[in-house]
Amino acid sequence: MGLRFLRIAVVYLMVGAALGLYMGMTQKFTLAPVHAHLLLLGWASLALAGIVYHLYPAAGATRLAKAHFWIHNLVLPLFMIALAVFLSGNPGAGPVVGLLAIAMLAGLVCLAVNVLVNARAAG
Ligand code: HEM
């Protein structure tokens, strides 16, 4: 499970860094929050979860770990697309961004509950 998280995390790292490079080259920073969250929710949070599940395999083997993985990776791309649409001057996308942010949070709650309940010392 840990490796699965790490492997998908580096995909977000590549996409997020490419967007950062594009922003720098064009000097257009409208999508900076998309860049920040692709890297922080995509790369940093998923890589950390992967390392946590490697350190605590009992937590990595649970349905909560699977639920987190799928919610996180199904919602994050949609969340980032909706946020990009919103930031590009479409305030109508606001409610969609809000709903996706709540769904994103639901995935993070799975991670949090899993760590609190299922991570065991000496795992
Ligand atoms: C090749 C790699 C990267 C490039 C070229 C890049 C480029 C940029 C640029 C051009 C900005 C906008 C700066 C501004 O608004 O003045 C920015 C902001 C930011 N970057 Fe990156 N970045 C890279 C990697 C990363 C990584 C790995 C992370 C986090 C893990 C990250 C997190 C952020 C954050 C949090 C912001 C602030 C966004 C904001 O102020 O709204 N970046 N980056």
Ligand code: HEM
């Ligand atoms: C459900 C998850 C999350 C939601 C809904 C969320 C939402 C937001 C919002 C509304 C902002 C203000 C953006 C603006 O200035 O226009 C923000 C900024 C920021 N968030 Fe998050 N966030 C989430 C997760 C995270 C995580 C997990 C991290 C770090 C690991 C993070 C790091 C940051 C940073 C560094 C900024 C400031 C950079 C920026 O303005 O773009 N966020 N976030």
